[in-house]
Each structure stands twice: as structure tokens, then as C-alpha cells.
Amino acid sequence: MLKFLYYSIVSRQEHLEILPHKKDINLTVVLIFFFKKNYRSIYNYLQRLILNPKIRGFFINLELFFKKKNLLKSPIKLKKNLIELNKNGITFLSKIKSVNFQKIYHSLNKIDKLYSAYQNNRFYYKSKKSKKIRMGYIDTMNLISNEEILKLINNENIISIVNHYLGANAIFDNIWAWWSFAGNEKPLGPQNFHRDYNSLNFVKLFVYLTDVDENSGPHVFVKCSAKQNILTNTKRFSDDVVKQNFKKNKIIKIKGKKFKLFLANTFSLHKGLSPRKKNRLLLCILYSVNPSRGCPKVPILKIENLKYKNLYKKNKYLNKMYIKY
Ligand SMILES: [Fe+2]
Numbered sequence: 001m002l003k004f005l006y007y008s009i010v011s012r013q014e015h016l017e018i019l020p021h022k023k024d025i026n027l028t029v030v031l032i033f034f035f036k037k038n039y040r041s042i043y044n045y046l047q048r049l050i051l052n053p054k055i056r057g058f059f060i061n062l063e064l065f066f067k068k069k070n071l072l073k074s075p076i077k078l079k080k081n082l083i084e085l086n087k088n089g090i091t092f093l094s095k096i097k098s099v100n101f102q103k104i105y106h107s108l109n110k111i112d113k114l115y116s117a118y119q120n121n122r123f124y125y126k127s128k129k130s131k132k133i134r135m136g137y138i139d140t141m142n143l144i145s146n147e148e149i150l151k152l153i154n155n156e157n158i159i160s161i162v163n164h165y166l167g168a169n170a171i172f173d174n175i176w177a178w179w180s181f182a183g184n185e186k187p188l189g190p191q192n193f194h195r196d197y198n199s200l201n202f203v204k205l206f207v208y209l210t211d212v213d214e215n216s217g218p219h220v221f222v223k224c225s226a227k228q229n230i231l232t233n234t235k236r237f238s239d240d241v242v243k244q245n246f247k248k249n250k251i252i253k254i255k256g257k258k259f260k261l262f263l264a265n266t267f268s269l270h271k272g273l274s275p276r277k278k279n280r281l282l283l284c285i286l287y288s289v290n291p292s293r294g295c296p297k298v299p300i301l302k303i304e305n306l307k308y309k310n311l312y313k314k315n316k317y318l319n320k321m322y323i324k325y
Helices: 002-009 012-018 027-047 053-064 079-088 101-109 140-144 147-153 156-166 239-245 309-314
Strands: 090-093 113-115 123-125 135-137 171-180 202-208 219-222 251-254 261-264 270-272 280-288
Touching: 079 090, 079 156, 079 261, 090 156, 101 140, 101 147, 101 280, 113 135, 140 147, 140 171, 147 171, 147 202, 147 280, 156 202, 156 261, 156 280
Parallel strands: none
Antiparallel strands: 090 261, 113 123, 135 171, 171 280, 202 261, 202 280, 219 251, 219 270
């Protein structure tokens, strides 16, 4: 029985590497090994089962009890934004002068090789894109090797709000940038209302890298919905269902010039409208307390190869999943 359990969770190759000579396998050892190896997957699977915001809140507080909080001792920057984020689940940030957003846009716009999630799992070239393709994700390596983006992730004001909002020292967990191509108004995947379940305690920074008006896929967000036990299933919801359940003034459409920045708890109901006329490029950074499934298991970048070493060294804990010191 134990052997069966062991072989069903560990591949033969792993078995050979880890326990080469043992004939008798102790159940406790197997379970500890299984738990350690799969901790992140188990954690993320379980947190997706907790749908009620109040119960999620209970587990968030429980988890915070064990987490590092030394960074919360430093004074809160942009207190107004923090209050707004706590109240509505979203806050709009003023421009950050130390980051060259134009440079970020130019380097991402030049990338031709994109990944079309939600339609098929293949790469294609933007310059030769078929009209059927609706979205195009940029490879993560292109994003994390861009030091203007790393500078943005490490921005003092943003980290201060994020740490205080999450209630513990945050980690830079994941990053995405994607094109939403105009031409088809029928919503696809996250273009329908949904909640994100990336981790138990997380917040996302969004940056519009192109102008976003009515015709170029504005983000739609339901204020205060992160705290409401309404439409909490892990599925997509139609506009009508959302309108029936939430007041009109809570459903906001986020338009703005390029480089508009906002922090949002996307456990709140939200969607990105499908662009009608103009393509939209968006950058999204995930901060969390516990790593999500997409967070790297081993840091990919080496500090000695990076330009703004002092900044990253100052934020060792934040960058620990991506930068090897
Ligand atoms: Fe989402």
C-alpha cells in the first residue's frame, strides 16, 4: 500500500535519486516529502476553495500571524491611496517620475513574438498575426530583464502601500504584459467578469502602456466587491448578472492616457473590455504574501548582472523569488 502511494506521487526517476536503497518506506516520510514538494500547489488549490470573503479574511489573518512584518514599521507613504485601496479595492496612483514608462512601452512594443493564451498555447509573430488572434502575451523573460520594469516593481511608494495593504512584507510574485487586439467585441476569457484567485493575499499593479478610451478595451472594476459574498464562484459572469447584483455607481470603467497606474485587489469582480478600434497594451505586476503557482521556484536573475543593484539589495525580501543575491 505504502509502495503504491509512494510510486503514485513520485516519479520513478525521483525515487531513484532520492531514496536509492530503502526498501521499507515510512508513511510519515512519504507524506512529509509529498507535502514539501507540493506545498505551493496544495496551498493554491486549497485557497481557491475558500470563496466567502469573510472566511478568506479569517485565513489571511491567520497566515499573517506567521509572516514577516518588519517593513510595516517604516512610515506609510501615500496614505490616501492606502485608505482608498482598503475601502474600494482599487486606487489610482499619480505619475512616478523615476521610471521611464516611454522606454518600457518602446521595448515591449518592439517584441514581435507573442503567446496567445485563451485560444491556443502557441507563439506567433505580431507582424504576421491572423485576424482571429485576440490576445498576445509577452514572454516573462522579456519583462523581468527590463530594468525600468524592475525599477517600477521596486518603487518605494508602491511597495509601501502594498506592504501595508497586505499586512506583511510583500514579494514580487508574477508579471504579465499583453496586447488585446481590436476587431472582435465578443468577450474572450478574462474579458468576462471574474475574480482572480492567484493567491490568498495579493494585490496587482496595472499600467496602461497605450491610451485607453471607450474603444480600446478599458478595464471594468466593481468597487468594494472583494468584501462582498456575491458572485464568488470561480467562473465568469455576464454583464447582466453583475448589473443585477451590484449598484451602478460601483461598476467603474477605467479609461486614461497611457501610463495610467492603479493598484487593485482583483479578487474583486473585474474584466478588461474587448477593444473595438484600438489595440491595448497592459502591464500587470502581482505582489503577494505567499507565492502563487506561476511564481518561479528558483530565482532567474543574478544580482551581479543587474544595473540597479543597490535598489534590489535594499528590497531583498521583495525580489527574492526572482533575484539571486
Ligand atoms: Fe483577472
